[in-house]
Amino acid sequence: MQDIDYLSVCTPNYLHFSHIAFGLSHGMNVICEKPLVLTSNGLFRLQELEKQYAKKVFCILQLRLHPQIQKLKTRVEDLFVGDKQRSKLQVSLNYVTSRGPWYKKSWKFDESKSGGIASNIGIHFFDMLIGLFGYPTTFSIKENDPECLKGTLDCPLAQIEFCLSIRQEDLPLQVRNSDQRSWRQMMIDGEPFDFTNGFTDLHTKSYEEILAGRGFGLQEALPAVLLCESIRRTK
Template identity: 50%
Template sequence: MISFGIIGVGGYVAPRHLKAIKDTNNTLVCALDPKDSVGILDSYFPNADFFTEFERFDRHINKLRRKKESVGYISICSPNYLHDSHIRFALRNGANAICEKPLVLNPWNIDGLSEIQKESGAKVWNILQLRLHPSIIKLKEQVQKELQDNPSKIYDITLTYLTSRGKWYFVSWKGDESKSGGIATNIGVHFFDMLCFIFGAPQKSSVHISKPDCMGGYLELKHARIRWFLSINANHIPQEFQDKKTYRSIIIDHQEIEFSDGFTDLHTTSYKNILDGKGFGLEDARTCVQIIHDIRNTTPIGLVGDYHPLCQKGLE
């Protein structure tokens, strides 16, 4: 049984990590969150020590080390802009880090983490669970087979992800681009990673519109031309999907890929792979981190070129 710590246990994604730790027959010994609404711990690890101040959590981790009871892994579910710092904290304490996406906000952060990883001997793992989705694995196999027959094939893709968020979003750290990285990072990073995983390295990127509640652009990969649109504005969701408050669509060469289901246990699968030494490390995350960095620092060009049809609605 491996001992875990977790940073950001009060956050939205933390329950998936708690479940994964339990499902892999391991234990959580300590948790940190500045907010104390963490009753979720009672359902998984009620005996875990809990801290609301980083300094006390730091002292506790150090005390465990001196008692030869070090945690083997620290799961990081904190706000995006703190990932880099919290990964460094884990490595300095000899613990492996399991970090939510985005791993970091800037590609040069990966270089720094790589150095500390070498010095510490511990490993950094990133949760890139869409790569483990059965439908995505099947699609990747299909594309690889088609590319063997036609190595120069370029796929035309339309990516649409619309998920409603209330006014709270803009008050929280997620609404602050310096902390979250913006819409493309918050809700788009795992889609960009998944598409690169299947269709190859990025070749070209442009942004058509960029607003606090939506973004649209064009991304060219080795084997794909992608028009993408991401939004947290409920008015952008088609009427028939308003009740679900989410619309997710990937159309490849006029054929829609269905992957709405099958997400439930992907964090547990990720943890199993990590514990077997088969997870996704620093370099696996580099491409998607570069993409979101470039998108965030690109000046929108407006409705010119090959843009997603919803970009026009985004400007209304």
């Protein structure tokens, strides 16, 4: 039988660790959708399995490949080069993606299985914010329930206020009236940053990067996993 080079894991979040471990132990490199795992301990165990079986785990962190976000990262870095006295950027991020009644009956609404709204909805955005502005030195949570997560992140380059929600009533009125179910907005020092478009081919590009040897591994996935884990523990 021909060897399998890659196992792609797109199963419910709570099964990711066991399915990744299965792939590694059977001689396959593994590509896994977000969130890679729900705990930092799980990720550290995968690092040990990588070494044991001499195979690699890759995570889909597609926002890192978004052209507008890549340009923004360069702009932010340029702002702070040689200017240690520069004040932090003031950033707000809102992401609302309304979900129907089915959501509350699925594994996604069970925090023990999905990691809650931080991991299931927010992990890509947390990864994006960490990549742009650095890992938060502190954070605070203003609202944390199964349908909405609000708080602030104090990062080295920015003070960030965020809102992640699956509640339809959190959509702006004009969005609701247009029958859209999702809305994302980021403001930087009072100016809107538009990254609405450009999502269509990011998964394809992610796989192309992995096959070309440039994929994101366990170490790149760790910061957002750590942050989501810390947020879950903050009630």
